Amino acid sequence: MPSTVKGVIARAKGEPVEVVDIVVPDPGPGEAVVAIEACGVCHTDLHYREGGINDEFPFLLGHEAAGTVEAVGDGVTDVAPGDFVILNWRAVCGQCRACSKGKPWYCFSTHNARQKMTLTDGTELSPALGIGAFAEKTLVAAGQCTKVDRDASAVAAGLLGCGVMAGFGAAVNTGGVTRGDSVAVIGCGGVGDAAVAGAAIAGATTIIAVDVDDRKLAKAKHFGATHTVNSRDEDAVERIRELTGGNGADVVIDAVGRPETYEQAFFARDLAGTVVLVGVPTPELKVELPLIEIFGRGGALKSSWYGDCLPSRDFPMLIDLYRQGRFDLDAFVSERIALDQVEAAFDKMHEGTVLRSVVEL
CATH class of the missing domain: 3.90.180.10 (Medium-chain alcohol dehydrogenases, catalytic domain)
Known part of the structure; x- marks a missing residue:
């Protein structure tokens, strides 16, 4: 009934x-x-x-x-x-x-x-x-x-x-973050913080959180960020490069979904590095990048839909990590x-x- x-x-x-x-x-x-x-x-x-x-x-x-x-x-x-x-x-x-x-x-x-x-x-x-x-x-x-x-x-x-799986999966499933990687996450709301946590659990050793709000950056450190960058106060791309030996991060995750943050992600990655877009853009937004830079840098530009998750595989695994006190x-x-x-x-x-x-x- x-x-x-x-x-x-x-x-x-x-x-x-x-x-x-x-x-x-x-x-x-x-x-x-x-x-x-x-x-x-x-x-x-x-x-x-x-x-x-x-x-x-x-x-x-x-x-x-x-x-x-x-x-x-x-x-x-x-x-x-x-x-x-x-x-x-x-x-x-x-x-x-x-x-x-x-x-x-x-x-x-x-x-x-x-x-x-x-x-x-x-x-x-x-x-x-x-x-x-x-x-x-x-x-x-x-x-x-x-x-x-x-x-x-x-x-x-x-x-x-939704949000936590999207961020965690953007790092682990889409970005393929693994032991020893350097990772930058742009935008530290719920999705971005989940990406930070995913990178930490996957074994990344340098995890750089980028936001314009110091309160959010402090929270990102709780989830595993090793460094924080307030992009209102300093150039995020330059700072990410400084923190990665002048190279850029292996994986950069844009958890905002705006042209300016995507460009930051693109130029803040290492040669042959990976950019992951998980922040959801609105339909009218466009991004313009030099085609020679896309060609010359190699690597991968990826979008992550729902963290490329398979719920039957990923949800029980993340609950186990939660119950173990690791997430x-x-x-x-x-x-x-x-x-x-x-x-x-x-x-x-x-x-x-x-x-x-x-x-x-």
């Missing part, structure tokens, strides 16, 4: 979010209903509210979430009621050309639940990233559920569902809030005073 629960929606572009009653249908074939325990407030949710993703209002916001499977539909075998899961927004198909080549993290045919959640008047909701987890329950494709150890805190575990997921949590405090959390996000506000249900 369908459930009526509380959820946070964005009804129209730029309007404050609302807590309303939503209807969650019983799971159909290949679907699961998950009782949400915690969900992080991500910049992507704000982009949805501002119409920066598309105009398919109303949106059911929230996607960095963990919870317990309540029910599953026909054909679901990987998860069962009672399983503690982290939600992801890329349920792989297993059949497309990327999956067939053994690279399911590039799956070209990811999917979500087929049924729609609605308002009580029948208006269909568009769930953020196919999840919609600022709600007491949500409906997802079963492949969007990754079972992990129940001992993990839901508040911390849910953050792997401080708790440090990403700036505050725990209720559903009716999401709008205030967006304001704090603008002010740069939080890494993550987390809705706890």
Whole structure:
């Protein structure tokens, strides 16, 4: 029988979010209903509210979430009621050309639940990233559920569902950071700090955090940065070169996604080094680089989508690192809030005073 629960929606572009009653249908074939325990407030949710993703209002916001499977539909075998899961927004198909080549993290045919959640008047909701987890329950494709150890805190575990995984994966999966590498991370919000942590866990020996906010740089040191650079006060490219013997870093990660930060990343890398773009640019932004420099420097210019992660592989591994005390997921949590405090959390996000506000249900 369908459930009526509380959820946070964005009804129209730029309007404050609302807590309303939503209807969650019983799971159909290949679907699961998950009782949400915690969900992080991500910049992507704000982009949805501002119409920066598309105009398919109303949106059911929230996607960095963990919870317990309540029910599953026909054909679901990987998860069962009672399983503690982290939600992801890329349920792989297993059949497309990327999956067939053994690279399911590039799956070209990811999917979500087929049924729609609605308002009580029948208006269909568009769930953020196919999840919609600022709600007491949500409906997802079963492949969007990754079972992990129940001992993990839901508040911390849910953050792997988006920003933390994106940053960690940008360093480890996309950038291929390994023992002895030098790494620079430009932009030290949640994604950038996760990239710093990933580089540290992978064995990088020089990890340079770059930002314009000393508070964020101090936080980056907690996650493993060996050096910090405030690019308001000094030239980031020159300083990164100084700290790497005049060469530039082996891997430079742009966690901002603006032309000026990408250019910094490009010129701050060593010959044959790697640039990873994980910060999400807006559609109108363009970057201009001398083609001879792209040719002459060699190496690789990569983009990292969701940290090139495979949730079934990466989420349990990161939870194990967390439980071993090697990956401080708790440090990403700036505050725990209720559903009716999401709008205030967006304001704090603008002010740069939080890494993550987390809705706890």
